[in-house]
Amino acid sequence: MSVFRAPETKTAPNYLPGTDLALELAEFYKVFGDISRIRILFALLDNELYVNELADLLNMSQSAVSHQLRILRQNKLVKVRKDGKNSLYSLDDEHVYRILTHGLEHISH
Template sequence: MEKLIQDTCDDSCTGSDSDLLSLKRNMVSEPVAAGMADVFKALGDPTRVRLIYALLDKELCVHDLSELLEMGQSAISHQLRYLRNMRIVKRRKAGKTVYYSLDDSHIEQIFVQTLQHLTHS
C-alpha cells in the first residue's frame, strides 16, 4: 500500500511576511480569475481548438469551416456562437455570408504559445 505524502511547510518557507503581503496585494482578483477560467474552458473543447487554428491565418465563412472540419454547418455555427460570446472570434457579414476571424491578437498569442508549449521537445 502506497503511503500518502502531504505537502507541508514551516513558518520560514515564504521568506518574509512582507513578501507574502506583496504577493497578496498583487494577486489576481476573483472576477478576473473567473474570466480567465472561462476563456480556458472555451479553449478546452477540441472542435473549438480546431476552429481557432483554422482562423489563425485568415477569416473563413461557416461553409468553409464546415468543409474543413467535416461537420455540419449547424454544429459549426453553435461553436462559433460560443466563441463569439467569449470574444474569441468576431464575425463580419457580406450579404448572406458570414465570415469569422479571431477577435484580436491576444487570442492568437495565447493559442500559438500553447501550441508551442505542447510541441516543445
C-alpha cells in the same frame, strides 16, 4: 518563478486575484479547451472563412460550427462580417495567435 523556501518558513502568497477574476480567467481558457473551437481558430488563423466552409473543412455539421462560433464571438475571439446571406468569420484579437502559440510551445516541451 517560485522561490525556494525552507519548510519551516511560511510566507503568504503576495498576489492572489479575487475569485471574480479567477473565474473570468477560467471561463476564458475554457473557450480554448475544446477541440472543435481550437480547430476553428486554427482554420481562421490566416483566412477569413464562411460558416459552411468551416463546416466542410473541419467535417462538422453547420449547426455545431455555428454554435461554437457563437461562443467564440461572445468571447471576442472571432468576429463576423456579413456578405449578403453569408457570414465571413475571422480572428478578432491579436492575442489569439500568441495564446495558441504559447500553448503549442508548452505541449511540445
